[in-house]
Structures are given as C-alpha cells and as structure tokens.
Amino acid sequence: MLTVHHLGRSQSERIVWLCEELGIPYELQHHTRDAQTMLSPPGLRALHPIGSAPVITDGDVLLAESGAIMEYVIARHGGGRLSLPPGHADYPHYLYWLHFANGSLQPAMGRRMLIGRLQVPADNPVRRMAEERLDRALRVLDARLAGTTWLAGEEFTAADIMMGFPLTTMRHFAPLDLGPYPHILAYLQRIAARPAYRRAMAKGDPGMELLLT
Structure with missing residues (x-):
C-alpha cells in the first residue's frame, strides 16, 4: 500500500492532491509540527534523514522530495496520467513548469521571507534584489497564465x-x-473548483484557511 506521510501546512499536500486526482488507493499518515519550533516532529525525522515532508513508503520503497514522488507515483501507480509524453507538443512547457515551482518561485519566496524576518531595511540592496526576483518570477507565471488555462x-x-x-x-x-x-x-479559482483539490485539503489540513485569493 502506498503511504503518504503528510506534515500539516507543507509541500506534502501535493502528494495527497495527486493521489486524489489519480483516484488511486493510499494511506494518509499525519504528522504534527513541533508546537514551539514549527519544525518536523521526531517521528518524521526518523523516517527519512532529510527530516521533512513529503515522504512516501510503497512496499520496500522509501522516497522523499515532492517532485521525485510526483514522478514516481505517476509512473508506478498512475499509468502516466497527469504527465505529458515527450512526443506531445506541450511537453517542453510541461517540463519547465513542473520544475518552476521548486526551482524558481519557492526559492524567491523563501529569500524574501527570511530577509523580512531578519528585518532588513526596505532600501537595502539585497532586499530590493529579493523583491525584484520574486516579482519577476510572478510576472513570468502571470504572463503564461494569460494565454493558457493550465x-x-x-x-x-x-x-x-x-x-x-x-x-x-x-x-x-x-x-x-x-x-x-x-x-x-x-488560475487559483480554477484550482479551487477542482473536487480532488478540495478533497485533498480537507483530508490533509482540515480547517486550514485556503489562500486562494
């Protein structure tokens, strides 16, 4: 049985959503953040050396990293659904955007978050650079979504x-x-309208406000 180890308010929501979209059987194992540090609990850290979510187990397979898990689940359990084959006209777009979230957008958001928590002044050149890079990533994404549904x-x-x-x-x-x-x-409203997304969030993070606006 495929088991998804899910940490609340984390990237592991992707794997729950993926399983719901594919309609495949899976077991959902919840893990709760440490109340003081907001980091992964010891049980999750003991499961995999990286100590963060998502992690899946599937028979003898233990796998971390959301992108890797997505590709594994699609190939092993999804029959290739929700991916595009190399011969598809949109395959290059699929590859680019599959990696854009963790490769470009999240690092830009993370840098901005850390700089803000360090209370770096608004006129600091490092802070200005971080803000500009995040805006650039969002504008690239916004431009893409201006001309396509997904x-x-x-x-x-x-x-x-x-x-x-x-x-x-x-x-x-x-x-x-x-x-x-x-x-x-x-685009977020289109995501919000997907029943599988709603089911995944209700199962993984019940009661959490969904920031869709």
Whole structure:
C-alpha cells in the first residue's frame, strides 16, 4: 500500500492532491509540527534523514522530495496520467513548469521571507534584489497564465499540482499580495473548483484557511 506521510501546512499536500486526482488507493499518515519550533516532529525525522515532508513508503520503497514522488507515483501507480509524453507538443512547457515551482518561485519566496524576518531595511540592496526576483518570477507565471488555462497548456497536469503549494499554503509562512497578478488569481479559482483539490485539503489540513485569493 502506498503511504503518504503528510506534515500539516507543507509541500506534502501535493502528494495527497495527486493521489486524489489519480483516484488511486493510499494511506494518509499525519504528522504534527513541533508546537514551539514549527519544525518536523521526531517521528518524521526518523523516517527519512532529510527530516521533512513529503515522504512516501510503497512496499520496500522509501522516497522523499515532492517532485521525485510526483514522478514516481505517476509512473508506478498512475499509468502516466497527469504527465505529458515527450512526443506531445506541450511537453517542453510541461517540463519547465513542473520544475518552476521548486526551482524558481519557492526559492524567491523563501529569500524574501527570511530577509523580512531578519528585518532588513526596505532600501537595502539585497532586499530590493529579493523583491525584484520574486516579482519577476510572478510576472513570468502571470504572463503564461494569460494565454493558457493550465501551465502546460489546456490540459491539467502535475505541473499545476506542483505550483499549487507556493501560491496558496506557503503564503501562510510568507505572506504575499497576488493582487498585481490577475491571471494567477484566476488560475487559483480554477484550482479551487477542482473536487480532488478540495478533497485533498480537507483530508490533509482540515480547517486550514485556503489562500486562494
């Protein structure tokens, strides 16, 4: 049985959402953050040396990293659904946006969050650079969504599942006004309308406010 080890308010929501979209059987194992540090509890750290979520077990397989898990689950349990094959016209877009969330957007959000917590002055050149890089990433994303329904094209894919976390739940830790990016906001409403997304969030983080605006 595929077991998803889920830490509340974390990237592991992607794997729960993926399983719901694919309609595959899985067991959901909840882990709770340390009340003081807000970090992973000892049980999750003992499961995998990296000490963060998501982690899955699948028979003898133990795997971390949300992107790797997404590809594994799609290939092993999803019959390739929610991915695009290399011969598909939108395959390059699929690959790019599949990796954009963790490769570009989340690092930019994380830098901005840390600089803010360190109370770096607004006129500091490092802070200005961090703000500019985040805005650039969001404008690239907004421009893409101005001309297409989903990130890879007109077909919903795993790239959209990867993108959901930084645009929604991560904003609980790194507040971000998406008002200047209307196409991202419209995209979030399309995500909100997906029954599998709603089921996943209700199972993984019941009661959490969904930051979809």
